[in-house]
Structure formats: C-alpha cells, structure tokens
Amino acid sequence: MTTILTYGTFDLFHIGHVRLLSRLAELGDRLIVGVSTDEFxxxxxxxxxxxxxxxxxxxxxxxxxxxxxxxTSWEQKRADIILHGVDIFAIGSDWKGKFDTLSDLCEVRYLERTDGISSTELKAQLAAPEPQEIERLGHALDILQQVVDNYRGLP
Known part of the structure; x- marks a missing residue:
C-alpha cells in the first residue's frame, strides 16, 4: 500500500484544490491531508x-x-511521515525545493498548480473593489463634502 501525505490551508476551496487532491490520490492507495489549523x-x-x-x-x-x-507546526512533517508510514510526500509546485530535506524519509514530489486559480489571487480579488464600487464611493464622498461645505456656511 502506497501512502501519500500533503499539507495545505485549503481556504476558499476551489477547483485547483479539487484537482490537486485528485492527482495526489492517483499517486498511491491512501491520501492523508494535513489541514493547517487557525493557530498555525x-x-x-x-x-x-x-x-x-x-x-x-x-x-x-x-x-x-x-x-x-x-x-499545527512546520516541524510535524517528519513525525507524521514516520507515524503514518508515508511513501510519498507531495505538495504544490509553489513549494518546490522547500521540503527536499524530507527525502531521507520518503519520496518528495512537487505537483504543478492549476493554471489561473489560487487562493491568494481570490483573496486579492475580494479585497479589491470593483470599478463601479469605487465610482459609487467617490460619488458618496462628493455628497458628504457638499454636506460639510453647507454646514460650514451656516451662521
């Protein structure tokens, strides 16, 4: 039985996560996924x-x-590999080279990311307002400025 181990935050779960986990599962018979805790x-x-x-x-x-x-920590990977009898540690290619030190315990593989999707990009899109929203906020600020100007003009 070939055991695969990976880790990730898996926030804003998207098609890239689905495809990565599916490809990881194809590497062996059992897939164990470490999900980062909020504290970590x-x-x-x-x-x-x-x-x-x-x-x-x-x-x-x-x-x-x-x-x-x-x-729960960076250090747990070595212990998890031993504890779960891991044959392959695999993770996205954005981590390429970062976990090569685990190769004394098991095979280490880096899988290519799904083009055009990432949690980081999704978060950036959510944080950046749409142009229409910027225009609406600008209009609201103009109205607020008129109110302030009118208030200053009162005796």
Missing amino acids: NAAKGKRSFIPYEHRAEIVASMRSVDRVIPE
Missing part, C-alpha cells in the same frame, strides 16, 4: 476566511481523501 496560520502571519473545522470537513468530504489531520 496565525503563526505564519496568515488569516483564513473559513475556520479550521469547516476546512477540515470540506477536505475530508472529498472521495480522494482517506484521512485529514491537523497541521
């Missing part, structure tokens, strides 16, 4: 929109995933 994300300077419990449940609901474990 905070320690990394990240904040998730979706709480850990929900993200873990979403990942666990994938038929390609056999087990979900909490990811």
Whole structure:
C-alpha cells in the first residue's frame, strides 16, 4: 500500500484544490491531508476566511481523501511521515525545493498548480473593489463634502 501525505490551508476551496487532491490520490492507495489549523496560520502571519473545522470537513468530504489531520507546526512533517508510514510526500509546485530535506524519509514530489486559480489571487480579488464600487464611493464622498461645505456656511 502506497501512502501519500500533503499539507495545505485549503481556504476558499476551489477547483485547483479539487484537482490537486485528485492527482495526489492517483499517486498511491491512501491520501492523508494535513489541514493547517487557525493557530498555525496565525503563526505564519496568515488569516483564513473559513475556520479550521469547516476546512477540515470540506477536505475530508472529498472521495480522494482517506484521512485529514491537523497541521499545527512546520516541524510535524517528519513525525507524521514516520507515524503514518508515508511513501510519498507531495505538495504544490509553489513549494518546490522547500521540503527536499524530507527525502531521507520518503519520496518528495512537487505537483504543478492549476493554471489561473489560487487562493491568494481570490483573496486579492475580494479585497479589491470593483470599478463601479469605487465610482459609487467617490460619488458618496462628493455628497458628504457638499454636506460639510453647507454646514460650514451656516451662521
């Protein structure tokens, strides 16, 4: 039996996550996914929109995933590989080279990301207002400025 292990935050779950987990499952017989806890994300300077419990449940609901474990630190990967008898540690190519030190315990693979989608890009899009919203806010500020100017003109 070939056991695969990966980790991720899996915030704003999207098609890139689905495809990555499916490709990871094809590498072996059992896929274990470490989902970053909210506390670990905070320690990394990240904040998730979706709480850990929900993200873990979403990942666990994938038929390609056999087990979900909490990811609480960078250091746990070595212990998890030994504990779960991992044959392949695999993760997205944006981490290329970062986990090569685990190759003394198991095979390390970096899988290409799905083109055109990432949680980071989705968060940036959510944070940037649409041009119509900027125009509406500008109009509201103009009206507020008129009110302030009229108020100043009162005796």
